Each structure stands twice: as structure tokens, then as C-alpha cells.
Amino acid sequence: MYICVDFDGTVVDHRFPYIGEPAPLAISWLKRWHELGAKLILFTMRSDGAKHGSVLSEAVEYLEQRGVTLYAINQNPDQTEWSVSPKAYAHIYVDDSAFGCPLIQPSGFVRQCVDWAQVGPAVESLIVAERGQ
Numbered sequence: 001m002y003i004c005v006d007f008d009g010t011v012v013d014h015r016f017p018y019i020g021e022p023a024p025l026a027i028s029w030l031k032r033w034h035e036l037g038a039k040l041i042l043f044t045m046r047s048d049g050a051k052h053g054s055v056l057s058e059a060v061e062y063l064e065q066r067g068v069t070l071y072a073i074n075q076n077p078d079q080t081e082w083s084v085s086p087k088a089y090a091h092i093y094v095d096d097s098a099f100g101c102p103l104i105q106p107s108g109f110v111r112q113c114v115d116w117a118q119v120g121p122a123v124e125s126l127i128v129a130e131r132g133q
């Protein structure tokens with residue numbers, strides 16, 4: 001199962017171009033999903049380039065240093081045989097901007113972030129169900 005995961009407002013507080021405080025439980029759930037066999041794709045507007053420097057690389061490093069295994073970054077390499085669409089193919093997209101995504105407002109955060117206490121187990125049950133098929 002492919003899961004696209006946004007960064008700012010999803011894994012960390014939205015402090016772009018900086019990296020905000022960690023969203024509660026985000027890292028542990030990402031590691032758990034990977035252990036269950038999910039392929040995690042970092043799906044973010046961050047990019048390395050002239051305006052803000054290496055903000056994408058910093059996000060990738062942030063995740064890797066915390067033990068999160070990424071399958072790909074801003075693309076799904078497995079879709080190139082059947083699509084030239086720039087949208088990364090995934091079964092699930094976890095994004096604080098997604099309509100209906102459960103959000104919380106931790107103390108000190110500038111914006112609401114993903115409520116991993118709800119999203120984590122809900123997605124886990126989908127991964128497990130998909131594996132059973």
C-alpha cells in the first residue's frame with residue numbers, strides 16, 4: 001500500500017521554511033505503517049531551490065534521522081509505466097489540508113496539525129485489511 005504523507009502541518013507544526021515542533025505521535029505512526037509494509041511517499045510542496053534553500057532535503061533528513069523509511073519523495077516511481085501524471089499515486093493521502101482530516105491544535109502550535117491519535121490507528125486498520133486481501 002502506498003501512502004503519501006505531507007510534511008508541514010502533518011508531521012510537524014507548520015513553520016515553513018523552518019521545521020516546526022513534531023506533531024504528536026507522527027513519527028511513531030509512520031514507523032509503524034512502514035513495519036506493516038506500507039510504502040511511504042513524502043508528498044510536500046517543499047522543494048530545494050533558489051527561494052528557500054534546501055527545505056526539501058531538510059525535511060527528508062528530519063524523517064530519516066528519526067528512523068522513518070521513505071519509499072520515495074514527491075513521486076511514486078512505480079507509476080511511470082502506466083501514467084505520466086505529476087500526481088503521485090497512493091492509496092491514502094495524509095495531509096492537514098485534506099478535507100475531513102482529523103486535526104488537533106497542540107499547545108504552542110501556530111496552526112492545527114494532523115491528529116495522529118485518530119489517523120494512525122485508522123490507517124493501520126486499512127493497511128492490515130489490504131494485506132489480508
Ligand SMILES: [Mg+2]
Nearest residue numbers: 006008009096
Ligand atoms: Mg500541510
